[in-house]
Amino acid sequence: LIKIQNEKFNSGELIDNFLERNLYSGGFASFIGKARNFTYNDGQKFTINRIELEHYPAMAEKQIKNIVNNAQNRWEIDNFLIIHRYGIIWPGEPIVLICTASTHRKEALDSCEYIIDFLKTEAPFWKKEIMSNNYHWVESKEDDKNKKDLWK
Amino acid sequence: MEVTFLYFSWIRETVGKKSEVITIPASVNTLVQLIEWQKDRGENYRLAFENKNKEIRIAVDHKYVKITSTLNKPKEIAFFPPVTGG
Numbered sequence: 001l002i003k004i005q006n007e008k009f010n011s012g013e014l015i016d017n018f019l020e021r022n023l024y025s026g027g028f029a030s031f032i033g034k035a036r037n038f039t040y041n042d043g044q045k046f047t048i049n050r051i052e053l054e055h056y057p058a059m060a061e062k063q064i065k066n067i068v069n070n071a072q073n074r075w076e077i078d079n080f081l082i083i084h085r086y087g088i089i090w091p092g093e094p095i096v097l098i099c100t101a102s103t104h105r106k107e108a109l110d111s112c113e114y115i116i117d118f119l120k121t122e123a124p125f126w127k128k129e130i131m132s133n134n135y136h137w138v139e140s141k142e143d144d145k146n147k148k149d150l151w152k
Numbered sequence: 153m154e155v156t157f158l159y160f161s162w163i164r165e166t167v168g169k170k171s172e173v174i175t176i177p178a179s180v181n182t183l184v185q186l187i188e189w190q191k192d193r194g195e196n197y198r199l200a201f202e203n204k205n206k207e208i209r210i211a212v213d214h215k216y217v218k219i220t221s222t223l224n225k226p227k228e229i230a231f232f233p234p235v236t237g238g
Contacts, residue, residue, distance in 0.1 A: 059230065125235055126236050
C-alpha cells in the first residue's frame with residue numbers, strides 16, 4: 001500500500017496492523033522519518049517552528065510505485081507499506097513510514113533501506129523549513145545521492 | 153503545441169504561479185530550447201531559469217527527463233529543484 005496524505009499518522013498502530021496482516025512473514029523492517037525542531041544553516045543552529053512539504057501529486061505516487069517495483073525485482077518482499085505526508089508538519093511528527101515484510105530479515109532490512117534511499121532522491125516532495133520570522137527551502141544533499149548510487 | 157507547465161518549490165515562488173497552459177512555438181523542439189524560451193518570457197522567468205547555482209529538474213508527463221531530450225508531444229511539463237522529501 002502506498003498512501004500520500006496530509007493527516008498525521010500513528011506509526012505504532014500502522015506497524016502493528018502491518019504485522020497482523022502479514023502473519024506468516026518472518027522478517028520485518030520499518031523506517032520512520034520525523035520532523036526535527038532544529039536545522040543548521042551556514043553552520044548556525046536555528047529552531048524550526050514547522051515544516052511545509054510541497055509535492056507533485058500525480059508524479060509522487062507513480063515515482064514511489066516505480067521505486068517499490070524495482071525493490072520487488074531485487075528482493076522477495078511479501079508486502080510493503082509506505083505513507084508519506086505533505087502540507088504542514090510540526091516538529092516531532094512523523095513525515096514518512098516505510099514497512100517491509102519478507103521471509104527473512106536481510107530482504108526486509110535491505111529493501112526498506114533501498115526504498116527510503118530512492119524516495120529521498122526521486123520522489124517529488126520539497127521541504128520548506130519555517131523559522132520564527134523567515135523560511136528556506138531545504139537543499140538536496142550530495143550524501144543522499146551518493147547513498148542511493150551505492151545500490152547500483 | 154499546447155502544454156501544461158507546472159512549477160514547484162522556489163521555482164513556483166520565483167515564477168509566481170503554480171501552473172499555466174502554454175502554446176510552445178514550433179521552433180522549440182528540445183528542452184534546452186524550451187528553457188531558453190522560458191527565460192525570455194519575463195523577468196520572473198529569467199530569474200527562475202537563469203539561476204546558475206541552482207539545479208533544475210524537469211519531468212515530462214510524470215517522468216524525469218534529461219535536459220538534452222527532445223519534446224515528443226508532451227501534455228505536462230514540470231519544472232522543479234532536486235527533491236527533498238522523506
